[in-house]
Amino acid sequence: MATIEIIGSEKAFSADPNRQGKVDRVVVYRGEDGLTRFVTVPDETYSIEAAQAAIRKFEGERRLATPVRFTI
Numbered sequence: 001m002a003t004i005e006i007i008g009s010e011k012a013f014s015a016d017p018n019r020q021g022k023v024d025r026v027v028v029y030r031g032e033d034g035l036t037r038f039v040t041v042p043d044e045t046y047s048i049e050a051a052q053a054a055i056r057k058f059e060g061e062r063r064l065a066t067p068v069r070f071t072i
Contacts, residue, residue, distance in 0.1 A: 006027060
């Protein structure tokens, strides 16, 4: 199981066209690989649990997008 640490969060206007004029939290985190990444969470529903859920979702999708190499 991967260990992830949330470094911080900042409020910013949403880049999502459906949320135009609303505020999101940009949550910055670091994984075991040492890379820093971010996810966005709507400010009105922001909590640590919501941030963790968004990170889990993003990491799951990111890992699915990783090519699988094998030899035949």
